[in-house]
Amino acid sequence: MERPRRMDLLHSGDYSGNDPGGAGDRGGARGDVIQEVDFFSKSRQRDEAASCLPENPEKYSPSPPGEPSINMGLHLLTMNSGGSQQPAVEEKKNSGCSNSNSNSNSSKLVALQAELDRLGDENRKLRSMLDHLMKNYTDLQNQLLLAMQQQACKAEDSQKDNMNGMPSPVPLTAQQFMDPGPTCMQDTEDPSKSGEEEEEPSPLRNHLDHASSFKEQAIVPLTKRRLPTDNIPSEQTSPSWVANKSPKQAQERNSDQTSELACRKARVSVRARSDAPMISDGCQWRKYGQKMAKGNPCPRAYYRCTMAAGCSVRKQVQRCAEDKTILITTYEGNHNHPLPPAAMAMANTTTAAATMLLSGSTTSKDSLTNPTTGFYQPMPYASTMATLSASAPFPTITLDLTQPPGPVQLHRQQTPATPFSLPLPMYMPQKVPGMVLPPGLQFGQQQPSVMDTVTAAIASDPNFTSALAAAIKSIMAAPRSSDGTSGNSTSPPALHVVPGSPQFPQSCTTFSTNTN
DNA sequence: CGCTTTTGACCGGCGC
């Protein structure tokens, strides 16, 4: 689980573009001496990637051949490994040219071999360190975002309680907060509580789950606030499940359901131009319904994430009535399973947008901006429009990627009943195939506080760049086929645990892309 | 055969 992630990082290097049959010859014999020579070949990028992930290179193919990738600047390992290999190759050349110095050359070869081994070990250590740092960093990010969300939820919860005179929900103790207990995403994960339900494969039960539970716990007040008696009949957890459980479990179950409701109440929606019926977002989806929505001649399709049993993430796909080239994809909920890099982008986007949405619609933007001050950084992404709307049954944030890149005018209306827009720095995948994210795109002239809020929310995820790159790649390589779901090319050959992917329970992302 | 898609039915929320 560690190495695929590393592979992901490396794969987002700037070499992986224009590799038309790359996947085919990528799975050749790795680890032998020959690959060292290949560092000078045109397929260096493949070998670099393979050198960092020698085992099952073909199992990991986040980007199809020819798929442009984004240079996320994570070249440390790649260059390191490459540099460590280079002397050996040169030495081989030298040794092959002069037989008279065979003895000295052989000794040199031995020394270089030892050096190579040493560098290899060092390289591995560095990789491990990088992984560890990344993990810790993302974990911290997650915790911070969770704390922010909890703060927002508490504030609004207390506000509502004051208004309604309702007893406030049981306050979350630290134990509860840390306890991976009933949450919207974990109702089907915990075998101890849901023994009859599908059991999540243990590899999937990683820290992400814990992190998600962490976050989802934090969102409970919001849940109870919003929907004290609501129910989700369509979820894997049926009321009968509750009935069969002990009262305590049933109570937990209700908490789960309400939490899940909260998860699904906030929506993040993205509009983008796309010919494809559905964007490829890195997840596997199963269509479970289609309806004709009022006011739109185009049907609305309902999809459910099938990457893991019990995953409550759903999405709606519908074309814009005004402009049928615009595809509107709406995501709800959080994945309770590791995500491939391509899907990570979606999850991160969802998280950031949902975080912004919650923070902006609950307490104030400060709940987000202040805690994330440390994350303020130039947002190296083109901008687009993010629209927050509380007029809908669910708070919804819409990321409009159909706008041309560049500064976007923004509006923010605090009135909950009216939509308000704010600039959400986003990358314009349709405009920049396989290029480095333009650094330093600023939106200073636009309400900095709001911009910072969104910026911080999105940029706070250290995996955002890599995940975004994966998303862009997946978007650009979005299959024109009619599915994009089961036949989705982004269906991960191997799940990649990208730690710390903020998958906030209330996230719902509409992701519209432009595959034109 | 298993999985996915299709599609009509069903359910709950909401407004009148």
Next chain:
DNA sequence: GCGCCGGTCAAAAGCG
């Protein structure tokens, strides 16, 4: 109470 609408279910069909 009724109808509308969004969302989901589930049986049937399709597909590899």
